[in-house]
Amino acid sequence: MNRTTDDDVVVCSWNEWDPLEYVIVGRADGAMMQAPEPAVQNDLPEHGFPLGTFGPMPEDARERAGAQLDALADLLEARGVRVDRPAPLDFSREVSTPDWTQGSMAMCSAPRDVLLTVGNEILEATMSFRSRWYEYLCYRPLLEQYHRADPAFRWEAAPKPRLTDATYRPDFFREWESLSAEEQRQRIERSDWIITEKEPLFDAADVARLGKDLFVQQSMVTNQSGIDWLRRHYPDHRVHRVSYVEPLPWHIDATLIPLRPGLALVNPDRPPIREEHHRLFEQNGWELIEAPRSARTEKMPLCLCSLWLNMNCLVLDPKTVCVEATETPMMDLLDGYGFEVVPVPLYEVSAFGGGLHCATADVHRRGSLEDYFPKQIEGF
Numbered sequence: 001m002n003r004t005t006d007d008d009v010v011v012c013s014w015n016e017w018d019p020l021e022y023v024i025v026g027r028a029d030g031a032m033m034q035a036p037e038p039a040v041q042n043d044l045p046e047h048g049f050p051l052g053t054f055g056p057m058p059e060d061a062r063e064r065a066g067a068q069l070d071a072l073a074d075l076l077e078a079r080g081v082r083v084d085r086p087a088p089l090d091f092s093r094e095v096s097t098p099d100w101t102q103g104s105m106a107m108c109s110a111p112r113d114v115l116l117t118v119g120n121e122i123l124e125a126t127m128s129f130r131s132r133w134y135e136y137l138c139y140r141p142l143l144e145q146y147h148r149a150d151p152a153f154r155w156e157a158a159p160k161p162r163l164t165d166a167t168y169r170p171d172f173f174r175e176w177e178s179l180s181a182e183e184q185r186q187r188i189e190r191s192d193w194i195i196t197e198k199e200p201l202f203d204a205a206d207v208a209r210l211g212k213d214l215f216v217q218q219s220m221v222t223n224q225s226g227i228d229w230l231r232r233h234y235p236d237h238r239v240h241r242v243s244y245v246e247p248l249p250w251h252i253d254a255t256l257i258p259l260r261p262g263l264a265l266v267n268p269d270r271p272p273i274r275e276e277h278h279r280l281f282e283q284n285g286w287e288l289i290e291a292p293r294s295a296r297t298e299k300m301p302l303c304l305c306s307l308w309l310n311m312n313c314l315v316l317d318p319k320t321v322c323v324e325a326t327e328t329p330m331m332d333l334l335d336g337y338g339f340e341v342v343p344v345p346l347y348e349v350s351a352f353g354g355g356l357h358c359a360t361a362d363v364h365r366r367g368s369l370e371d372y373f374p375k376q377i378e379g380f
């Protein structure tokens, strides 16, 4: 249903580029380097977290990241976008379910990972890390408020996964390191990652929303069963299962970034596994621009993302895009395509879960559900 003419709309967003009117911006408060768990192997001895250790993120780094997130919220508000913020938990707490105990949680700086807004629905993703199992609680005060304010808001949650040991391939990381380049390549082609098909799993940030077409990446945190679940959940959409040449992939938003109808950024180091991916864009008149490399040569200490965070832009409307303020090559490229580029300092947040797209989640973009890919490819 297209509700965008209603005055009382709180929740509605169909794609990544319609004019942004309402957004959630993450927070860095209480952020932790999470305790070891089957899905995560952090080994950062040079920055105080050798394999198997965990603890609070360094206080000065957390303050700098928090200040940049606050400044992003202020900037968006100054441009007329309404902003909400999550309620952090005590992430240092040990948590458990009947199936497992996990030494700590993580943080709530990346609402995009957890919340998937499609039309007038927000779906809480399953997540696949035990440390992120309870992260949805940080957004519950907001979702409760939207539910009260907006009679048409559909509040949904995907089935909470059990995340028993049967959900993860044992010894995955050790085995991966021992593979030859060719064996790794074969594994990439099969999307054969750490999570099994025991239960549906997906992170919301593995979904790129382009109107009727949703591109969902199979990854270290999203399995085929999760994509099948999404396909059944959105019967009026076309859900494309996609994968790219990328070792240990997680989250699509440094690989495919739609900018406006007919234009998207793609990652030159991560071509799609299936040729139908680019053909679908091309036969529907889309231009795919290869992203330039980051202006930076070194990642921030404790950053678990790649330098391709330079692609992780936040589109404010089809003519305006926020880019991390030091990423001059990306700003120049988008300027050349006629965008007003808004530079936003967010480098400090890269160690806290990502960039501008990760750090935000749509509540409302002004627009309607459109079909940008009328010419489909059978079986893709």
Ligand code: NVA
Residues within 6 Å of the ligand: 249, 250, 251, 252, 253, 254, 255, 304, 305, 306, 307, 308, 309, 312, 354, 355, 358
């Ligand atoms: N894991 C990917 C996406 C991050 C938003 C990367 O590091 O490039």
